[in-house]
Amino acid sequence: MRILVLGGTSFVGRAIVEDALQAGHEVTLFNRGRSAPDLFPRTKRLLGDRDEGDYASLAEGTWDAVVDVSGFVPRHVRQATGALDDRVGRYLFVSSNAVYAPGPGPGADESAPVRAPEWNTEEIGRHTYGPLKAACEQELGSRYGSRATVVRPGVLAGPHDNGDHLTYWVRRAAKGGKVVLPGDPGQPVQLLDARDLARLVVRLLEDDRGGVFNATGPAEPLTLVEMLRTCAEAAGSEIDIVLVPQETIMASFPLVRPDRVWEQTFQRDFSRAREAGLPLRPLVTTAADVLAWDRERGEPPLAVGPSAEIERTLLSFVQRH
Numbered sequence: 001m002r003i004l005v006l007g008g009t010s011f012v013g014r015a016i017v018e019d020a021l022q023a024g025h026e027v028t029l030f031n032r033g034r035s036a037p038d039l040f041p042r043t044k045r046l047l048g049d050r051d052e053g054d055y056a057s058l059a060e061g062t063w064d065a066v067v068d069v070s071g072f073v074p075r076h077v078r079q080a081t082g083a084l085d086d087r088v089g090r091y092l093f094v095s096s097n098a099v100y101a102p103g104p105g106p107g108a109d110e111s112a113p114v115r116a117p118e119w120n121t122e123e124i125g126r127h128t129y130g131p132l133k134a135a136c137e138q139e140l141g142s143r144y145g146s147r148a149t150v151v152r153p154g155v156l157a158g159p160h161d162n163g164d165h166l167t168y169w170v171r172r173a174a175k176g177g178k179v180v181l182p183g184d185p186g187q188p189v190q191l192l193d194a195r196d197l198a199r200l201v202v203r204l205l206e207d208d209r210g211g212v213f214n215a216t217g218p219a220e221p222l223t224l225v226e227m228l229r230t231c232a233e234a235a236g237s238e239i240d241i242v243l244v245p246q247e248t249i250m251a252s253f254p255l256v257r258p259d260r261v262w263e264q265t266f267q268r269d270f271s272r273a274r275e276a277g278l279p280l281r282p283l284v285t286t287a288a289d290v291l292a293w294d295r296e297r298g299e300p301p302l303a304v305g306p307s308a309e310i311e312r313t314l315l316s317f318v319q320r321h
Contacts, residue, residue: 007070098130174235234287
């Protein structure tokens with residue numbers, strides 16, 4: 001199968017390209033050529049900047065399928081589908097669980113209401129990310145119809161993660177000792193290894209399967225405290241979990257959600273993706289791989305999580321009260 005990947009060298013796209021190549025498919029990359037230009041040296045590269053509307057390198061060529069991992073505003077999808085027209089068979093768009101509107105409780109599936117699409121801005125932020133992705137989905141559906149496939153992942157983890165959500169907890173658990181855990185320790189958590197998402201994406205293309213798919217995990221329900229203990233298990237460390245009331249939180253802790261918000265953000269139904277071939281490796285495996293990768297890269301500053309000073313302050317607060 002000839003697969004065109006729009007993006008393909010960062011986190012999610014990297015995993016998808018690796019999986020597709022391992023499965024024996026012919027992959028072409030379309031991106032700016034700035035991120036990891038030496039990655040996948042035997043893969044054909046086409047240069048273009050989606051922010052600038054530069055799709056000239058896509059003027060020729062045909063592909064069985066395209067995977068869009070770099071479309072964040074509806075113009076991206078509109079221009080890409082216009083440039084490719086009917087020279088691709090199936091168009092798979094990597095969207096997000098953020099497209100869902102607030103309201104549905106635990107177990108909501110792909111039929112849950114979606115946020116109103118955002119057409120009036122291209123500024124990506126906390127309140128616009130989901131609506132912009134919803135608009136992207138509408139653009140794709142209007143152009144490709146039954147040849148469109150939409151995958152809506154939740155929180156992702158794994159090596160090369162640029163969000164650092166699980167990385168923070170793995171790194172913190174590996175240090176051992178007293179670990180601050182704010183909020184409700186029984187809060188559900190859903191997250192998926194990006195390599196499992198990649199396998200689903202490639203499988204959907206191989207099966208020429210359309211529709212919408214929630215993509216998250218793990219296979220069995222997971223809580224915050226269980227996640228932290230699994231991270232410690234992967235690191236072979238001993239930790240002492242210190243519960244901190246949520247109202248004392250002075251910084252954002254990854255994967256911790258305000259009271260009751262997690263009912264819909266971390267309890268999505270993903271059975272349709274499982275039936276379509278989504279694999280779910282054990283969390284301890286993902287955590288161990290993240291730890292090894294994080295150490296290999298030198299444990300640089302993380303994009304999320306409180307500082308060590310804030311954690312010490314919270315520990316002192318607990319001891320005083």
